[in-house]
Structure formats: structure tokens, C-alpha cells
Amino acid sequence: MSDKILKDMDDFTVPFMCRSCKARHGGICSVLSPGQLSDLRKHIVKTEQKRNSVLNVMHDEQGTYSNILSGVVKLSKLMSDGRQQIVGLQFAPDFLGRPFSSETDILAEAATTVHICSFPKNVIEDLIRRNPAVERCLHEQHMKELDEAREWMLTLGRKTALEKVASFVLLIVSHTDPKIAGNKEKIEIGLPLKRAEIADYLGLTIETVSRQITNLRKRGIISVNERRSIVVNDKKRLSAIADQCE
Amino acid sequence: MSDKILKDMDDFTVPFMCRSCKARHGGICSVLSPGQLSDLRKHIVKTEQKRNSVLNVMHDEQGTYSNILSGVVKLSKLMSDGRQQIVGLQFAPDFLGRPFSSETDILAEAATTVHICSFPKNVIEDLIRRNPAVERCLHEQHMKELDEAREWMLTLGRKTALEKVASFVLLIVSHTDPKIAGNKEKIEIGLPLKRAEIADYLGLTIETVSRQITNLRKRGIISVNERRSIVVNDKKRLSAIADQCE
DNA sequence: CGACGCCTTGATCAACTTCAAATTTTGTGG
DNA sequence: CCACAAAATTTGAAGTTGATCAAGGCGTCG
Numbered sequence: 001m002s003d004k005i006l007k008d009m010d011d012f013t014v015p016f017m018c019r020s021c022k023a024r025h026g027g028i029c030s031v032l033s034p035g036q037l038s039d040l041r042k043h044i045v046k047t048e049q050k051r052n053s054v055l056n057v058m059h060d061e062q063g064t065y066s067n068i069l070s071g072v073v074k075l076s077k078l079m080s081d082g083r084q085q086i087v088g089l090q091f092a093p094d095f096l097g098r099p100f101s102s103e104t105d106i107l108a109e110a111a112t113t114v115h116i117c118s119f120p121k122n123v124i125e126d127l128i129r130r131n132p133a134v135e136r137c138l139h140e141q142h143m144k145e146l147d148e149a150r151e152w153m154l155t156l157g158r159k160t161a162l163e164k165v166a167s168f169v170l171l172i173v174s175h176t177d178p179k180i181a182g183n184k185e186k187i188e189i190g191l192p193l194k195r196a197e198i199a200d201y202l203g204l205t206i207e208t209v210s211r212q213i214t215n216l217r218k219r220g221i222i223s224v225n226e227r228r229s230i231v232v233n234d235k236k237r238l239s240a241i242a243d244q245c246e
Numbered sequence: 247m248s249d250k251i252l253k254d255m256d257d258f259t260v261p262f263m264c265r266s267c268k269a270r271h272g273g274i275c276s277v278l279s280p281g282q283l284s285d286l287r288k289h290i291v292k293t294e295q296k297r298n299s300v301l302n303v304m305h306d307e308q309g310t311y312s313n314i315l316s317g318v319v320k321l322s323k324l325m326s327d328g329r330q331q332i333v334g335l336q337f338a339p340d341f342l343g344r345p346f347s348s349e350t351d352i353l354a355e356a357a358t359t360v361h362i363c364s365f366p367k368n369v370i371e372d373l374i375r376r377n378p379a380v381e382r383c384l385h386e387q388h389m390k391e392l393d394e395a396r397e398w399m400l401t402l403g404r405k406t407a408l409e410k411v412a413s414f415v416l417l418i419v420s421h422t423d424p425k426i427a428g429n430k431e432k433i434e435i436g437l438p439l440k441r442a443e444i445a446d447y448l449g450l451t452i453e454t455v456s457r458q459i460t461n462l463r464k465r466g467i468i469s470v471n472e473r474r475s476i477v478v479n480d481k482k483r484l485s486a487i488a489d490q491c492e
Numbered sequence: 493c494g495a496c497g498c499c500t501t502g503a504t505c506a507a508c509t510t511c512a513a514a515t516t517t518t519g520t521g522g
Numbered sequence: 523c524c525a526c527a528a529a530a531t532t533t534g535a536a537g538t539t540g541a542t543c544a545a546g547g548c549g550t551c552g
Contacts, residue, residue, distance in 0.1 A: 075396075077396060077397070077399075077400045079400070079404065083404040083405075084404070085395035085399055085400040085403040085404045086509095087399045088396065091390065098389065101380075101386070101389060102394055104396075106396065132378045132381070135378070135381060135382065135385065136346075136381065137383070139381065139384070139385040139388065139548090141348065142385065142388050142389055142392055143344065143347055143388055145392055146391055146392045146395060147350050148386055149394055149395035149396055149399060150321075150323065150333035150350075150352065151323070152330055152336065152399060153323075153333045153395060153402055153428060154325070154331040154333065154400055155397060156399055156402040156403045156449065157331040157402045157446075157448070158325065158329040158331045158449060159329075160539080160540095161539075161540065166329045194497095194498070194499090195498075195499060195500095196498085196499095200403075202403070203402065203403025203404060204540075205250070205540075205541055205542080205544080206498090206499080207500080207501085207502095207540085207541075208540055208541075210335025210499060210500055210501080211500080211501080211540090213499095213500095214500075214501085225551095227498075227499065227500095227548095227549095238552090243325075293544085310550095391513075406507080406508095407507075407508065418527060440529080440530070440531090441530070441531060441532095450508080450509090451508075451509055451510080452530085452531075453508090453509075453510085453531090453532080454507090454508060455531095456532055456533080457508095457532085457533080459532095460532075460533085473516085473517075473530080474519090475530065490551095493523075493552105494534080494551105494552095495538085495550100495551090496544105496549105496550085496551085496552100497536105497548105497549090497550085497551105498547105498548100498549085498550105499538085499544085499546105499547085499548080500545105500547075500548095500550085501544105501546080501547095502544085502546100503542100503543085503544085504541100504542080504543075504544100505540105505541080505542070505543090506539105506540095506541075506542085507538100507539090507541085507545085507550095508537105508538085508539080509536100509537080509538070509539085510535100510536085510537070510538085511532085511535085511537090512533100512534085512535085512536100513524100513532105513534085513535105514531105514532080514533075514534095515530100515531080515532070515533090516529100516530080516531070517529080517530070517541105517552085518527100518528080518530085519526100519527085519529090519545085520525100520526085520527085520528095520531070521524105521525090521526095521527105521533085522523105522524090522525085522526105
């Protein structure tokens with residue numbers, strides 16, 4: 001896969017700004033020809049979204065679709081009395097939006113600073129009509145999201161508070177760049193969510209999340225540097241707690 | 247939509263067995279030309295699956311994909327210690343299987359007697375290659391499943407036992423044929439799952455499910471005929487309990 | 493410095509689970 | 523069709539987990 005980057009680097013028909021872009025790996029841009037990429041390039045707007053900004057994506061009628069270039073986006077659902085559930089986290093190079101489909105009642109917010117690359121809806125929709133591989137790519141992303149949602153249903157429905165927190169830490173580990181994390185037993189990670197958000201992801205309260213993090217710390221399985229940065233000391237034991245699975 | 251059935255009924259190029267088939271509405275067969283349908287027809291095998299039979303779908307390498315024609319299929323995930331979570335229910339005309347994608351660790355079982363119409367994998371995959379509308383159709387089904395999974399994450403993570411049971415009953419109501427159910431306040435429904443399965447769908451125990459059903463009954467919101475057949479007396483109140491949503 | 497946001501910790505409480513047993517339903521063979 | 527065994531459901535009592543309520547610590551920013 002870094003093949004493509006290497007190839008792009010020497011290919012002057014690939015727009016400069018796309019050559020080392022994460023969306024060119026696994027994102028929809030990975031299935032485009034250099035020509036299609038050049039066409040698309042004319043319409044893109046790159047922006048930085050601050051933490052907590054709502055990514056209109058899921059709402060406005062004529063707006064844009066986007067690729068996530070960096071940062072973490074949280075998807076959440078709300079009940080009328082204020083109860084909230086985070087139903088998914090998205091990372092680069094995920095695509096935001098649903099071409100041809102009506103939007104759902106899900107709120108998409110930047111959980112961290114997020115960089116996105118946005119395109120007018122009709123441009124993407126035309127592209128999909130002309131290149132079925134784009135639809136295949138989006139379809140695959142959605143199947144992955146479906147698998148993740150169902151995995152999380154198991155976590156929400158059947159795991160204990162400790163197992164939930166362990167599962168969350170492992171989820172973040174799995175999205176930490178392996179070039180940084182390696183296959184080491186000891187891995188330092190930054191938590192993209194604050195305690196209240198972790199609670200909303202795990203179906204717990206802030207207090208319970210805090211207690212279970214303390215619990216993992218006292219067992220020596222993790223260490224807490226700053227509150228948003230932890231070190232996994234023993235990934236095996238963490239996995240054993242999280243995945244009584246399969 | 248019953249337009250299509252009416253049209254099919256007079257169209258002698260549409261295979262007889264397909265003319266009033268549920269898969270011809272919203273299922274993948276709805277996007278096929280009569281010619282494609284005739285081609286496909288040569289390869290199909292219709293079978294009846296008994297309750298609890300595992301629909302190989304999610305496992306075997308060279309097997310088949312299928313349309314659900316009737317009945318309810320449950321998708322579940324298992325932990326090594328036996329804890330279980332049902333992560334989805336599927337109804338006609340849902341498609342079972344994931345063309346081109348590796349299968350997941352999800353178990354698909356007949357929750358009731360299920361009738362399916364199966365095709366060799368390569369036949370479907372060829373069809374998809376020739377007709378992009380089929381992929382679009384599957385993609386839409388998967389997005390619907392994703393929405394349902396996320397809706398259920400809210401139920402699992404944030405609702406009380408009573409709200410969960412109310413949500414489940416409403417889910418079944420929503421899949422009850424409106425020709426039978428109508429828009430009446432009073433609706434009789436058959437529960438496709440036994441208590442233990444409802445519990446595994448809601449992340450509860452059998453006992454809690456039973457108690458909350460009793461609770462709803464004592465409030466007069468539902469009546470229980472036989473254990474697997476209940477009458478919703480007051481859909482509005484039931485919805486009020488279930489959906490503090492949105 | 494003081495206020496605020498965020499996190500942690502402790503004490504109490506409620507919801508749901510677990511354990512136990514009674515009751516009803518279903519399936520099977522005579 | 524009945525008798526009986528097995529399975530499913532309901533109900534009750536006690537126990538646990540995680541929620542709620544309350545207070546305090548830590549770090550940041552004006």
C-alpha cells in the first residue's frame with residue numbers, strides 16, 4: 001500500500017496535494033485514476049475543524065461530503081431527556097456522508113481537531129455514477145462500520161464496566177499508527193475522548209469510567225501520564241480482560 | 247410498489263415463481279430485468295430452514311448467498327465464556343451474505359421457520375459485476391442495517407430495562423405487515439423470539455425481560471395471549487416509554 | 493489569585509442480576 | 523388422547539454492579 005504513495009510521488013499527473021494524502025490509501029481517492037483525481041482536485045476545500053464543531057455533513061441539504069484527513073470524529077445519538085450514546089468513531093481516511101441516501105438523525109462532531117477535505121455533493125455523485133469502484137469503496141467502509149457497530153453492541157450489552165473500559169483502550173490502540181505503536185507490548189496512546197465521552201461511548205457514567213481506569217492502573221496494566229495520555233504496559237492482559245470474545 | 251407485482255403478473259418473461267416473491271420488492275431481485283431474473287432463476291434453490299438451524303451463509307467458502315423469503319433470521323455474537331449478544335434481526339426480503347467480502351464472526355440462525363432462496367456465490371458475483379444496481383441495492387441494505395445497529399446501540403447503552411423491552415416490542419410491530427397491523431392503536435403481534443433470545447437482544451437476563459413484560463401488562467399497555475403472541479393495546483404509550491428519542 | 497472545567501474518590505442507593513422454586517407449555521411415546 | 527418428561531416462563535428473595543449524590547484535587551486561563 002505504501003506502493004501507491006511511492007508511485008504517486010513520481011507521477012506528475014497526480015495532484016501534488018494528493019500525493020501523500022491518507023485518503024489515497026483506503027479512502028475513496030485510492031480507487032481514482034490520476035485523471036479523476038485531477039478533476040476532483042479542482043473542487044476540494046480543505047478545512048480544519050475545531051474540537052466540538054458539528055460537521056454539518058449529516059444535516060444540510062446541498063452541502064458537501066468529506067474525507068477525514070486527520071483527527072477523530074464522533075458520531076452520536078441523543079434522547080429527548082439528554083441521554084446520549086456515541087455510536088461510532090471515525091478516523092482518517094473515512095468518508096463522511098451518504099451519497100444518494102437521506103441523512104440519518106446522527107450527529108457528527110469533531111472529537112479532536114480534525115482536518116477534512118470536502119467536495120460538493122453533486123461532484124461526488126457524478127463521480128460515483130462514472131466509477132463503480134467508488135461505490136464499492138464506500139460500501140466496504142459501511143460494512144466495516146457495521147461490523148464495528150455490532151462488535152460494540154456486544155460490548156454495550158454483555159460486558160462489565162471493566163471489560164468495557166479495557167475494550168475502549170484497545171480500540172484506541174488499534175487505531176494508533178503501527179509505525180508509532182509497533183507490535184510492542186508497551187504502547188503509549190493519546191485518548192481522543194474525555195471521560196464524559198468515553199462514558200457515552202461505553203454506556204457508563206463518568207465516575208465508573210474513572211474508577212475502572214484507576215482499577216486498570218492499580219493492576220499495573222496501564223499507566224496514566226496526563227489524563228488524556230496513557231501507557232498500555234501489558235497489552236496481552238488488557239486483551240484478556242476485554243475479549244472474552246470468540 | 248405493488249405496481250411491480252401487478253406488472254410482473256402480466257409479464258410472461260418474468261419467471262412464474264418470482265412474480266409474487268418478496269425479494270422482487272426491495273430485495274435484490276427488484277433491480278433485475280426480466281431477462282436477468284430468468285437467468286438467475288436457473289440457479290436458485292429454495293429451502294425451508296427449521297428454527298435454530300445455522301444458515302451456513304456466514305461460514306462456508308464456496309457456498310451460497312440467499313434471499314430471505316419469510317421468517318426471521320437472528321445474527322449473534324458470542325463470547326468465549328458463553329455470553330451472547332444478538333446484533334441484528336433480518337426479515338424478508340433481506341439478502342444474506344457479503345459478496346466479495348470476507349465473512350465475519352457473526353452467527354446467522356433461523357429464529358423461526360425460515361424460507362430462503364439461495365444462489366451460488368459466483369452467479370451473484372457475476373450479476374453484480376454486470377449490474378451495478380445490484381451493488382447499490384446491497385449497499386442500501388447494509389446502510390439500513392448500520393442505522394438499525396446504531397439505533398440499538400442507543401437502546402443497549404442508555405435505556406432502562408422497561409424502555410428496552412418496549413423498544414423491542416415496537417421493533418416487532420414495525421416489522422409486522424401493515425396490511426395486517428394497519429395503523430390501528432391495537433395490534434396483535436407474534437414474537438419471533440423466546441424470552442432467552444429477547445434477553446440476548448436487549449442485554450438483559452431472562453428474568454428481567456419477563457418482569458418487564460409483566461410490568462407492561464399490568465399497566466394495560468400490552469396483553470399477553472399465548473407467551474409468544476401479544477396484543478399492543480396502546481401503541482402511543484408504548485412509544486412514549488421506548489422513544490425518549492430524538 | 494480565583495473560577496472553571498475536568499477528573500478522582502468516597503458513601504449511599506437503585507436497578508438489575510443471581511439464585512431458587514413454582515408454574516405453564518411443549519414434545520414424545522404409549 | 524393421555525401421561526410424563528423436558529423446556530420455557532414466571533415469581534420471589536437476596537446479592538452485586540454500577541448509578542447517584544457529594545466533596546475535593548488538579549490544571550488552566552483570565
